[in-house]
Amino acid sequence: MQPKKTYTVQEATSKLESYCAYQERSHQEVRQKLTNMFMIPEAIDTIIVHLLNHNFLNEERFAKTYVSGKFKIKAWGRNRLAFQLKQKGVGKVNIKMALEEITDEDYIRVFNDLAEKRVSSIKETNKLKKKKKFIDYFLYRGWESHLVYEKANELIK
CATH class of the missing domain: 1.10.10 (Arc Repressor Mutant, subunit A)
Known part of the structure; x- marks a missing residue:
């Protein structure tokens, strides 16, 4: 040893x-x-x-960078972003400030694009199972449930 x-x-x-x-x-x-x-x-x-x-460590800057990266690259929703930042010990004020960096237009646009892609990639023929897979996918990634359920009902008929 x-x-x-x-x-x-x-x-x-x-x-x-x-x-x-x-x-x-x-x-x-x-x-x-x-x-x-x-x-x-x-x-x-x-x-x-x-x-x-010496500005090597800045919680506000970390939170903004983290949110920006995970939203753009992994398309995480606000719930998942907030949860992950809490896990990393970031304060509520900095979490709120970082989430405000995402504009509502961008948020909805990314959600809609991702929903279109996701619904076409699910090969399930049973409508209920397809809807469940769609909903589970988005809820896991932290998207708000009201958005997810509305979109699921709109796209899967």
């Missing part, structure tokens, strides 16, 4: 600066990374304060 690698505060700070510069990170991810590096709580707090002061 190899002995665990230890880091000085300067080494850990340098590593975490690179870690945060590479991609936006949540406070929770950074704290976990430092814990995995076997840093003591006082050092963790010192490093996090340094990262915040």
